[in-house]
Amino acid sequence: MPSPRRAAAPWRCRTAIGWMPAEEATVEGRVITVFAAKGGCGKTTVATNLAVALAAGGTRSVCLVDLDMSFGDVAIAMQLFPTRSIADAVAMRDKLDEAGVRSLLTPHSPGLDTLLAPLEPGDAEKIPTAVVSEVLSVLRRSYDFVVVDTPPDFKDWVLAALDLSDVYVLLATLDVPALKNLRLTLDMLDLLGYPRESWQIVLNRSDSKVGLHLADVEKTLKVPIAAQIPSSRAVSMSINRACRSYWSSRTTRSVLRSGPSQSNGSRAASPRAPPRRQARAPAQRPPHAGASP
Numbered sequence: 001m002p003s004p005r006r007a008a009a010p011w012r013c014r015t016a017i018g019w020m021p022a023e024e025a026t027v028e029g030r031v032i033t034v035f036a037a038k039g040g041c042g043k044t045t046v047a048t049n050l051a052v053a054l055a056a057g058g059t060r061s062v063c064l065v066d067l068d069m070s071f072g073d074v075a076i077a078m079q080l081f082p083t084r085s086i087a088d089a090v091a092m093r094d095k096l097d098e099a100g101v102r103s104l105l106t107p108h109s110p111g112l113d114t115l116l117a118p119l120e121p122g123d124a125e126k127i128p129t130a131v132v133s134e135v136l137s138v139l140r141r142s143y144d145f146v147v148v149d150t151p152p153d154f155k156d157w158v159l160a161a162l163d164l165s166d167v168y169v170l171l172a173t174l175d176v177p178a179l180k181n182l183r184l185t186l187d188m189l190d191l192l193g194y195p196r197e198s199w200q201i202v203l204n205r206s207d208s209k210v211g212l213h214l215a216d217v218e219k220t221l222k223v224p225i226a227a228q229i230p231s232s233r234a235v236s237m238s239i240n241r242a243c244r245s246y247w248s249s250r251t252t253r254s255v256l257r258s259g260p261s262q263s264n265g266s267r268a269a270s271p272r273a274p275p276r277r278q279a280r281a282p283a284q285r286p287p288h289a290g291a292s293p
């Protein structure tokens with residue numbers, strides 16, 4: 001875990017995409033939630049690789065959070081053996097601070113820590129949504145980036161993470177059910193008032209020869225595809241080698257090029273941008289929430 005709130009050089013700060021004036025940076029880190037409403041689209045693959053790429057060998061501080069509470073795969077994907085998990089945050093409810101959250105983390109590599117899913121699937125239901133919000137709020141004060149892996153469902157934890165997110169990485173693959181679910185997801189994000197400039201649509205396995213093409217996808221979704229990831233053995237190998245990132249810096253930059261606070265990614269000198277959500281009554285669930293495929 002990095003030291004709390006590093007003081008930035010007064011004139012410029014190191015960011016995810018280069019150097020920028022300190023006055024353009026924000027105090028808090030950026031929360032990036034990776035989501036797809038259909039299972040197996042590659043959420044864990046993208047979240048783990050993105051986290052490794054962002055940490056860049058310790059250049060930046062990143063915490064990867066596994067909110068797939070019942071069937072989280074981050075630990076296995078990154079070959080980690082946790083003794084504590086997000087379930088242990090419940091006992092510290094309402095008084096979580098950086099030291100408390102730090103005690104729950106499992107380190108992965110320089111710059112990259114993880115907060116893993118409960119060790120017992122049954123513990124998932126015991127975790128109140130408010131605890132998830134509390135944990136994420138503490139983490140984003142401590143890290144340059146908080147990357148959130150999610151289950152394929154609009155669980156309340158997912159909605160809590162979306163609420164706190166600066167960037168929404170939304171995945172689809174080249175099949176009609178995945179695209180249908182992504183379309184529903186985009187409608188929901190619109191309904192909730194999450195700004196479109198924060199959406200990053202990523203097409204995974206984009207080279208699959210299944211009769212659907214990028215142009216069809218963009219036409220169906222009515223939004224541009226920010227990044228494409230081909231099917232590759234390197235992807236599975238990145239998992240088998242404890243997640244050595246296969247992401248190119250171009251893909252990482254593409255994911256970071258969104259969000260209201262404009263891609264700075266470092267916590268530094270000036271206050272955070274206003275909340276991302278544009279308008280929504282608190283705790284209102286969307287019509288499709290819970291309707292997982």
Ligand SMILES: Nc1ncnc2c1ncn2[C@@H]1O[C@H](COP(=O)(O)OP(=O)(O)OP(=O)(O)O)[C@@H](O)[C@H]1O
Nearest residue numbers: 039040041042043044045152205230231232235236
């Ligand atoms: N671009 C790719 N090329 C090759 N294999 C991939 C690619 N993306 C994902 N995979 C593989 O597909 C499988 C499913 O990926 P992953 O576990 O990341 O999906 P998920 O969306 O997290 O699934 P779940 O909804 O079950 O959590 C994994 O075995 C992963 O290694």
Ligand SMILES: [Mg+2]
Nearest residue numbers: 043044068073
């Ligand atoms: Mg997963």
